[in-house]
Amino acid sequence: MSASLAFEDVTCLRGGRILFEALGFALGPGEAGLVLGPNGVGKSSLIRIAAGLLAPLGGRVTGEGARALLSEAAALDSERTLAVALGFWARLDAHGDAVSEALAAVGLRDIADVPVRLLSTGQRRRAAFARVLASAAPVWLLDEPGNGLDTASLAMLEARIAVHRAAGGIVLVATHQPIALPGAQEIRL
């Protein structure tokens, strides 16, 4: 898997306020970035800039390889069953057969036939993470991936990230709670 993600002198402006200025880092295959900082400091904005959803005021973001985003919103059609809602995205990513495997990996295989609207916060979060897994994108952008997860799910998340990195993938994680990312580059805002 060849992948890279780099920020060069990136400045972020939101709501008339500079959130961070001249931020730079580079991640290569197998590396991880850990974005840390108090609430409202611009962690989510950084992830959105990395995902290409937000244009930086200055600087540029370069990289190689498809990116998968885990954000606060689950982006799953609430009236459909979990497997079908995830299948929509997996087919867009041309990995339609990866759904059941991804659901098993996050421990949701048993409720694959339950409508998304009936899922709990933690289950929804894990379902969104399953989409990241199923996408097979080399660059993962995870915004507060641990929110709403219990201890066992948190361990599952850490293990999956480790597997992804071992295979040459890149992970950029923004979090305010401790997540084990051995050898991760710390980006403090």
Add this chain to the structure above:
Amino acid sequence: MIALVWRELRRAWSSGGVMLPIAFFLLVAILFPFAVGPDARLLGRIGGGVIWAAALLAALLPVERLVAPDVESGVLDQLVVRGFSDAGIAAAKMLGHWLGFGPALMAATCVAAALLHVPGAAPGTILLALAIGTPGLAALGIATAGLVAGLRGAGALAGLVMLPFAVPLLIFGAAATSGTPGAFKLLAAISLLLVAGCPWVAAAAMRMGRG
């Protein structure tokens, strides 16, 4: 792209996005005879215009659920991360919206034309005019949905944004229905303009909404 169109169509049918506007359309068409009296000749004369006005009002109903839910649930973000352009998403939404709304509206028009005693060959003309005009209405609906997404009181605002721009469709649609020469061409021109332009308006609005 086909997956996006199909998703729009499915959501329109499953969430009441088709049935509610159609029921509303028929209801408005039924109200007119009560308001102007049961004179069959008068109703037949104004029938085409009534159907167009009712179609316009019905087209307003689904606007709130065209773009805003996808912004809120993060679907739009996920599509953009996957490399879809905003204009492409808007165009897919427009097509999916029309496929749900257009044919159903035309089917309901057959019923409405009978209720309004529209005479002779006129229902056929109305259907043809609607077939040309409803893509423009669907396009306008997507542009409006993009503009009002995320605003409070979006439903009421949508009416104020959309209806003035729909006036040309109403004028030439009603004129085509009553057999004014050249009206069909002008209706088609307006409809084409809306179909070509509205996805860009919706795309710009969706992009601004992310910033």
